[in-house]
Amino acid sequence: MTDHDGTGGVRPLTLAWVGRHLDIGERVVKTEALHGGITAEMRRVTVGRRDGGTRVLVLRTFVDAAHAALLTGTGVPAPGLVAVDHRAVHCEYPSLLMTHLAGRTVLEDAGxxxxxxxxxxxxxxxxxxxxxxxxxxxxxxxxxxxxxxxxxxxxxxxxxxxxxxxxxxxxxxxxxxxxxxxxxxxxxxxxxxxxxxxxxxxxxxxxxxxxxxxxxxxxxxxxxxxxxxxxxxxxxxxxxxxxxxxxxxxxxxxxxxxxxxxxxxxxxxxxxxxxxxxxxxxxxxxxxxxxxxxxxxxxxxxxxxxxx
Structure with a gap:
């Protein structure tokens, strides 16, 4: 479940930090709040590319550590690490920028x-x-x-x-x-x-x-x-x-x-x-x-x- 809010939902320092980890010519064009989590604020970040296309990242704030990198090459599908600001040196709050995975959570009884x-x-x-x-x-x-x-x-x-x-x-x-x-x-x-x-x-x-x-x-x-x-x-x-x-x-x-x-x-x-x-x-x-x-x-x- 998402809420669309342009880029206004991301605090300025955090948005600038995300921008520094994008490729040349890329920019954040939209962010969407991802609902369902309890311990962190999650946002889907849509990035505009130089060729006119887009790619998607996920921004997590209030994160203590990122351990998914240990899963690289194990066959366990997990988000890839793009950047992390553990101590909020660059962002308003500790933040983690990672790759976006396809799919959705399924909570209904059916299936x-x-x-x-x-x-x-x-x-x-x-x-x-x-x-x-x-x-x-x-x-x-x-x-x-x-x-x-x-x-x-x-x-x-x-x-x-x-x-x-x-x-x-x-x-x-x-x-x-x-x-x-x-x-x-x-x-x-x-x-x-x-x-x-x-x-x-x-x-x-x-x-x-x-x-x-x-x-x-x-x-x-x-x-x-x-x-x-x-x-x-x-x-x-x-x-x-x-x-x-x-x-x-x-x-x-x-x-x-x-x-x-x-x-x-x-x-x-x-x-x-x-x-x-x-x-x-x-x-x-x-x-x-x-x-x-x-x-x-x-x-x-x-x-x-x-x-x-």
Whole structure:
């Protein structure tokens, strides 16, 4: 979803910085706000070329780091880095200029059964990325604690208390992997040519600002929770299975896997309203904070009831 505003939506210093990274004879002719993100302001930047044609870049502000460059040559489609101003030396705010990828995010229920295996295979490919220790992104961070969890209204208090107890202990041991750290349908672009879902393909994964190093289960769990809220709890449970079917390697024991899945699900208890807004803006108007709270409760319950 976009808003067209000429170039007036980009602050002057930032616009000048973008211009310095264009080819000779090129100029910014239009910018469009891209909606759906939570942690950054995103804009599509249309650049006029000397031959009369155009090309498209993407400008991201409030970005901490750019790790997508580590994916070059790996087969994982991601935006290419054009320029970055980490410390806002040239721009009003920290900014990242990158190449534009074709495709669009798909959040509707229709076709989810065809998209889930594609998402799983993409995540397996991300976790297969190898890098030297000195080049790795920073260690993963989790902010949710047993004391910050917000039990949804009407949820079963005993079930949620048991879920909170799961994350009171130390994190299980794990083998480190390259993590996207915010992998979910809203950060994956699809090309959807006719005749329908069978022809879906992923054209790119975006928003690598939180990329880190840690347990693969953390990425899997995050996508599971998002799918559970978008499409119902069963899809959250199903994604974990499909990830393993696609060649992914989760934690060795069910208790270790449960820790990561519960930790991610409980993290959403603090931000249901925040998650609801971009999804509703993207067309899923029925996904109110109340509905997401109910789905989160059902998903946490299903995790705690799962055999293991």
């Amino acid at each position: 989810v059964e065809a998209r889930v295996p594609l998402l799983a295979r993409q995540l397996v490919a991300i976790h297969a990325v190898r890098s030297a220790p000195a080049e790795r992104p920073p260690q993963y961070v989790t902010l949710t604690t047993a004391d910050t969890v917000v039990t949804p209204k009407g949820a079963d208090a005993a079930t949620w208390a048991a879920a909170v107890d799961v994350i009171r202990g130390p994190a299980p041991p794990y083998e480190g992997r390259f993590l996207h750290r915010d992998f979910h349908p809203g950060n994956v672009l699809f090309d959807m040519p006719p005749p329908g879902p069978a022809a879906f393909r992923i054209t790119g994964t975006v928003d690598w600002a939180a990329a880190s190093w840690g347990p693969a289960d953390l990425d899997v769990a995050h996508c599971c929770t998002n799918l559970a809220l978008l499409h119902g709890p069963a899809w959250g449970l199903r994604f974990a299975e499909v990830y393993e079917e696609a060649g992914g390697v989760p934690a060795a024991t069910s208790s270790e896997r449960l820790y990561w899945h519960v930790r991610d699900a409980l993290a959403f208890s603090e931000e249901v309203q925040q998650v609801s807004l971009p999804w509703r803006g993207a067309g899923r108007t029925e996904l109110t904070a109340r509905i997401l709270g109910e789905r989160l409760d059902a998903y946490v319950t299903s995790l705690m009831d799962a055999p293991g």
